[in-house]
Amino acid sequence: MDPLLTALLILSALLILTTLLPWILAFTRKPGPAREELVSVLRCSKCGYEEIRKYNKGDYVGRPVGSCPRDGSRMVIKAIYVETLPQG
Amino acid sequence: MEGVDNIVSYLIVLLFLASFIMNFTDIPQRIQLQRYSSFVRRRLYQLEELEVDARRKAVSYMSSLGVSEPAKVLEGFVNNFFLIRPVELEPIDIIRRYKHLIRTRESSVRDYIRTVLGKVERSIQYSVETVLEVVSVIRLINKLVRHYLELGLKYNNWILVMQLAIQMPEIVELTKAYANSLNAFTSGIPIGDSVGPLVAKMLSKWGEPLREVVEGTDLYEVEIEGRRVYIIKASGPGSNVGWPGEALEKVIEEVGGSVDRIITVDAALKLESEESGEVAYGTGAAIGDIGPEKIAIERVASKYSIPLDAVVVKMSEMEALSPLSKKLYEAAVKAYEEVLRVIRDKVREGNRVVVVGVGNTVGVR
Ligand SMILES: [Zn+2]
Numbered sequence: 502m503d504p505l506l507t508a509l510l511i512l513s514a515l516l517i518l519t520t521l522l523p524w525i526l527a528f529t530r531k532p533g534p535a536r537e538e539l540v541s542v543l544r545c546s547k548c549g550y551e552e553i554r555k556y557n558k559g560d561y562v563g564r565p566v567g568s569c570p571r572d573g574s575r576m577v578i579k580a581i582y583v584e585t586l587p588q589g
Numbered sequence: 590m591e592g593v594d595n596i597v598s599y600l601i602v603l604l605f606l607a608s609f610i611m612n613f614t615d616i617p618q619r620i621q622l623q624r625y626s627s628f629v630r631r632r633l634y635q636l637e638e639l640e641v642d643a644r645r646k647a648v649s650y651m652s653s654l655g656v657s658e659p660a661k662v663l664e665g666f667v668n669n670f671f672l673i674r675p676v677e678l679e680p681i682d683i684i685r686r687y688k689h690l691i692r693t694r695e696s697s698v699r700d701y702i703r704t705v706l707g708k709v710e711r712s713i714q715y716s717v718e719t720v721l722e723v724v725s726v727i728r729l730i731n732k733l734v735r736h737y738l739e740l741g742l743k744y745n746n747w748i749l750v751m752q753l754a755i756q757m758p759e760i761v762e763l764t765k766a767y768a769n770s771l772n773a774f775t776s777g778i779p780i781g782d783s784v785g786p787l788v789a790k791m792l793s794k795w796g797e798p799l800r801e802v803v804e805g806t807d808l809y810e811v812e813i814e815g816r817r818v819y820i821i822k823a824s825g826p827g828s829n830v831g832w833p834g835e836a837l838e839k840v841i842e843e844v845g846g847s848v849d850r851i852i853t854v855d856a857a858l859k860l861e862s863e864e865s866g867e868v869a870y871g872t873g874a875a876i877g878d879i880g881p882e883k884i885a886i887e888r889v890a891s892k893y894s895i896p897l898d899a900v901v902v903k904m905s906e907m908e909a910l911s912p913l914s915k916k917l918y919e920a921a922v923k924a925y926e927e928v929l930r931v932i933r934d935k936v937r938e939g940n941r942v943v944v945v946g947v948g949n950t951v952g953v954r
Contacts, residue, residue, distance in 0.1 A: 506597060506600075556778070562779060582912075584915050
């Protein structure tokens with residue numbers, strides 16, 4: 502084979518490969534979705550005792566819910582946020 | 590050897606032809622126009638899916654509230670209630686004109702929703718309003734993208750189509766953020782933009798508001814280390830931003846301007862290079878409205894020469910519209926501590942300070 506032709510063929514093969522590479526990589530690397538959970542943080546308005554539980558429908562920050570296990574005072578939802586849990 | 594020589598000469602001729610086509614004709618651009626327009630079209634399908642999904646969510650939310658013909662209500666909203674910007678060439682009283690137009694639009698939107706919803710809690714009314722607004726934003730984005738694509742194809746404007754294609758990922762991301770926000774708005778979960786109201790709520794020790802200063806905007810009054818702290822935030826827990834500027838004006842006028850400091854707390858759009866959840870402290874009114882609310886804050890602060898501070902929590906647009914992440918919640922706690930530090934350092938004991946929690950108060954009473 503003519504060395505010039507071989508060189509040309511190798512060069513074009515390389516060019517095509519480099520253009521397709523990112524496209525192929527995009528298919529092979531796919532991170533799994535992270536596990537997320539919505540939680541509500543409850544806080545006792547008297548002693549400051551805090552508790553984290555799963556978000557219930559109808560929860561909002563400032564909503565009075567239940568009573569404190571320590572002194573029986575009113576508990577208020579202090580925060581609602583999404584917690585990202587580690588995989589598995 | 591003969592055959593190989595032939596191939597090489599063919600190749601050379603081919604190369605020459607190709608370079609001629611590349612350099613002296615529009616054919617490559619035409620090909621690119623096709624490639625880019627098909628790219629845009631694929632993304633457009635994605636946008637349409639998002640719109641259909643958003644509509645479905647809005648309709649099911651409204652029917653869960655007992656609206657009789659939710660699809661019709663949605664249709665009646667999405668293409669209407671536009672706002673024509675006032676003349677900006679003549680800036681005299683432009684804020685008054687803006688304010689007038691914004692309030693007029695607001696009240697006609699509220700009337701529309703009131704008539705279809707009947708008697709419901711105000712927070713639900715606000716949430717329906719936001720849900721409809723979100724759907725009409727998604728609809729608008731879709732219409733605009735389609736408009737530019739069709740315009741580009743009609744006039745063979747490959748630059749326009751190419752530009753559109755390059756912007757598409759960003760547009761899709763933004764639309765996704767809006768579509769995502771519907772979950773938060775329909776179920777009443779705080780979003781990233783709620784950090785301002787959240788900080789205000791923390792300052793008030795999660796208490797009940799003292800009174801409503803202006804429509805949909807509450808005032809709290811607490812004592813922190815001997816300082817009288819007035820806290821202004823939108824009334825929750827429905828999706829609502831209230832009128833923080835007007836409320837601040839009223840509160841400060843009521844005490845005759847004897848306030849040591851005004852502190853505004855808000856979410857701010859981060860730069861790509863910035864970390865989300867960064868808390869920064871600066872000067873000015875931290876609020877992102879068209880103008881009327883912001884200028885009201887600036888005017889009342891300068892009228893009585895009250896120092897105006899800003900505490901911001903940085904986040905992306907996506908985060909601002911998505912349910913609050915733990916990272917941003919922790920940032921809100923940091924912002925709260927920063928506000929406390931400012932109050933301790935810069936407000937004398939026995940004096941007054943006003944804190945304004947700016948942002949959407951969805952999920953925060
Ligand atoms: Zn307790």
